[in-house]
Amino acid sequence: MKWLRNTYIYLKNVSRERLMVLFLVSMMGVAFFIAAFSNVQPKTYEIEQFSDAAETIRSPVTIENEEETERKTREVIQSVEDRFNISNEITNEQTAYIEEVFEAIAKMKQSQQPNNASRTLDEDPDAPPTSQEQLTQLNKLLSPEITDSISDGVLYDLLNTDVEKLEEGKELLIKSVEGIMKNGVSAENIERARDEVEQTINFSSFDNDLKSSLIELSGFAVTENSFFDAGKTAEARKEAASNVEPVVIRAGEVIVQQGQTITTETYEELALVGVLDSKYNKFPIIGLALIILLMMVVTNHEIGVFKKNNGVDKSKLGAIFFISLIILIVMKTGSLYTTSVNQLYFAVPAATGALLVKLLLNERLAIVLSVIYAILGSILFNGQIPGSLNVEAGTYFFFSQMAAVIFLGRSTDRLAILKAGIGMSAVNIVAILTFLFLSSEKYSIPDIFMQSGYGVIAAFLSAVLTFGLMPFFEAGLGILSDYRLLSLAKPNQPLLRKILTEAPGTYHHSIMVANLSETACDAIGANGLLARVGAYYHDIGKTARPHFFIENQMGATNPHDRLQPRESAEIIISHPYEGADILKNHKFPQPIIDIAEQHHGTSLLKYFYYKEQDKNKHTKEEDFRYPGLKPQTKEAAIICISDAVEAAVRSLNEPTERKIDELVASIVEDRLMDGQLSECPLTLKDLDKVHRTICETLKGMFHSRIQYPIKEAK
Template identity: 40%
Template sequence: MTALKELLSQLRKVKFTFLLLLVVSLSSILLFFLMYGSTQNETYEISAFEISPKTIRSPKTIEDIEKTELERVRAEQAVPNSYRFSEDIMKNRQAILGSIFTAVSDVKVEVKKDPDMTSDTKMKLLQKKLEGLEKEQTLLPVTDDQFKQLLSAEQGDLNNLHELLTHAVGRELSKPFKAEQVPMHRYEVERNIRETNTLPRDLLDVALALGRMAVVETEIIDEELTVKNQMDARASVEAIRILQGQVIVREGQLIDRDVYHQLKLSGVLNNQSSLKPTLGIILFILFVSGLTAIHFGKSKRDEIFKKKALGIFYIILLLAVVLMKIVSYIDYEFDVLIAFLFPTALVPMLIKLLINERSAVLATIITSATAGIMLQEGLAAIMQMEVALYILFGGIVSIYLLSEHGRRSTILQTSLGVAGSNMMFILFYLLMTQTSYTTPELIFYAVAAISSGLLSGALTMGLLPFFESSFHLLSNMRLVELSNPNHPLLKKILVETPGTYHHSIMVANLADAACEAIGANGLLARVGSYYHDIGKTIHPGFFIENQHNGRNLHDALTPEKSRDMIIAHAEDGAKILEKQRMPKELIAIARQHHGTSSVKFFYLKAKETNPDVNEDDFRYPGPKPQTKENAVIMIADSVEAAVRSMKEPTPEKIATLVNAIVRGKLEDDQFDECDLSLKEIKLVKQAINETLNGIFHNRIEYPNK
């Protein structure tokens, strides 16, 4: 504890910007090492064709790209070719027949011009005319002898043959059929030719050969449609995935090639370490650190408070992460989700009570996200979302339920509210999982929800005094406790100096209203006002509010002695509070509420006998008010005492008096050491005037009976 206080003392001398970078950097490194193990999947030393030592599940959902592609290729190859009927084929084949007969006729014309042309010359001339068809191998079924027969035939017979073939081939090619049906349609053409009696016998073989040559399939492959159907078939095959949590191999089962391939894809083999999770954690911590740095960097509070708040924020956050680490170690030993035992409201309640609500919201978000990563069961793709939401909702509920100005008893009430919230979330979780749970499991989850809420409250109440004393913090919770009229020091003031007690209550009302008007800590001003004059309990009779018998003890004292008695109450009060180990803020109020003001009454009285008396000898030792709250209490203290002495206070008189007192303090430079602006002083005067007018409003005079 002493070492921590010494460290805090040294840190007060460091610039906040440097401290912010230092704390965020060191905390980020600690956070990384605490979170690192939570992102590493369990791996196994396994080879193919071994017996699995345990049941292994996939830690993530991953696509088996190789197997998916194989299935898609199979689906693509299973798609039959698509065909379309082409009428152009009939026309093309009839055109080929026409070209053959035209070529034969042309050669016959040449023969007439040269009757001595040999048979070979005729064939060469014909082959030259049919050169294109020969290159396409269209004329393969027709022999040279058959062409010679055509050349030797009569022109009339050729014309009949041409007409016959055009008709027979056209009739068959007008029908749609594929390659495997070609023989049947060639047979039909042959049958039609044989049934015709108009052909000479020597041209029958030629006619049959030409007919067979002309018949080809009329349905051709539609490449575009075929490709489209293949692509559709590929697309219809869904990606083959290994699902998160899916059992890849059971204990005692042989690990064949397919199972080993799935284990390899899932990344659970020992030789498959990956840097991706580590890089992800680094990015997460950088994001959280940057967000925290922005949050505290933009805070408008003073540097001392920001330094303390920064330390408290990260200490609580790291404590929570350590607790998550402990929970994660024992989580694997149970079939139920042990993470539901984590105290969901611990971090937000502590930070709200010690810092503020805004910081508590940020801490809740960071804690829930961190818990989702650290408390996962190893089967979550990124984080255990139900755990993250569980802690997020529990934390948010606690922030709304916990009153900043409540007593410690409100922590218990908040804990019960958080327990109820946890129960509702776990019920939602159990219903959404659509899984059957045993009675012991249901009992565990109910107990976990309640325990999480109550544990949050218990740990908050246990840790709160540690942070308050270590960081010298005066939380709102502590202030509320100190405002309890049953506090021994307040009872002391009430019993020993009842007039001072009433004066302190009035000052508290004025100071609270004025501080709220300028955005200062009204609760601190109120509680500080309760204790600011506790030094008067040492010599209560020397203060006018405690003199009830008409006797003034100062009448028997010299001005110097009276001065000492009056001035001493500020330091006496500070010493009493120090002895009782009261917060330093209240001690400062007791010591500073008069600043270095002069005790004018006794100064003027001393001047009557000694014109050369020095006014500085009749001033409080100070120091001057160091904070806005202390300055407001100084004004409220002087105003209350002055207004109480007025016989018939009216709003105009009160306003004039308040202005005069504040102006006197300004001219006496009492506000030089605090950051109270002129605009805020104006607001303070307005608030004090309104409060005093409410206290001293005109009352209706009731008739006496």
């Protein structure tokens, strides 16, 4: 049932860790939502019509003014003229009637022969036809439509006009009629059309009788040939309406300036964009919640990846939360003073978060959180215009943070932050100049220098804030950064000097374990620097009774010879926990304390166990085992292996490559079979790499040397 109990404890710990992560992510999401709420929910005003605006009011949304669009469309439709169909057949028919009249008259003039058939016996057959006879004959030649509309007096005058004048009158009349009817003559403008032809005839040089005749003919010829087309008219109006651009109020557009009188039209626009409505619009809030949910899902996934590779505890989760909160506060504060004119977001030190996350946690998480902070910045700096994102601000924050991650590199020197600040300044300036040159606005040289100065300020503030906040996270939350590890690894550190002076053998043993552990950790992607520093202090407990440990006896009498095996075991077994107490008293980071406490796990102190068993066959193995905990991290597990390997290799008379390889393999197998590695995240693949790396390192330490000849004294 022991395995069942261990499984239950494991699942319980996993569930607790998941709940911690979910709680952290939820708190981050709530903080982001509260900070960004005002950026998606429009501000409302209590304004009376015809009063003066107390401040400049901009539209929070992009919306169509449907009433204004309808009014504009209505005006356009009304301006469209009716469409008519012009009948060319009617035009041709009327001009044909004119030609018929003149051709008939011309024919009459050519035949000036007496019509004997129509004369009585008393009349002279050689006499020319009378006017009445000519009119009678002409009426017979003309169509009824002509004779019914044109009086005999007109025909008589035309018959008495010479041929040349008739021809000129014909050409003028036909040309005028065709010209006026070509453009269409409707029932509404027929009189105007006839007047135009009449004026043309009046301006001619003909005599009055001919003019009168031509005018009467034009009155007959000019008739309606243009008819209203309902289909074409409707189509023209529809096309005109479709070309009307909607009247749109853009987000950020000024509706009323400060001090301007609020007219009826302005008041209607304010109501339309929703700034007079005290009710909240739920859709922007839902949108904000969804984008924050997506951001938190990504964050939760990346924390899970980080936990899998590096382990996670309350301090690391707290660091993620507080760094995010700091960046949120910095961005929100900057957004309160940023306008469309000053663009102060260029001076916001958003890269502080990327620097802190990379220094305190790891690079991958820093990159992912940089993307999250950039998206958050695009919301916070949207000018409180719901539905819009400041892509320029988000892009700037992204490149600034990426510059921080890239230029910080893997250096463990605090000056690396300053170097990263210089690199960030260059990237910030390039990004700002890119935005300036891409915009259509013209900037003066002073403006360019001022905007570039914002980028330098942002980089400088990021470096300064990182310097200032690092001690808070290191001391306040117990986060172990590379800088803290380097300070603990300095030879003048009091506890290291204590080991060196009081337990020199232990000191040199610790140095060897540190070398083995660091190379092994680097090989499997664990924290090599943490392993080195942890190895330096893993045996600090031996300084309580240094001469009870063989490496410090220097050929002196072994005090265990005077003690019972059980008593000796108690002294030896106590050193990890005494060391942990010493480290706690000196306010050491918890990972170093854990390594000191866990580096023997629950392993068996075999020498004294077998020695006691020779005396008492009923000796319990549990009495000679370390109480634990077993190693919980990769670094602690590797130090556990390296500690045993270093001590064992030192006991070899001739440490050949084969002996070293077999010894390391046996120790790794012993720790694995004894269950000492069951609670750490090392895989079998990792153990294989650890085995090979430790062997290579030991072979380098115990390489063969040249045997120098000794000159014999004569």
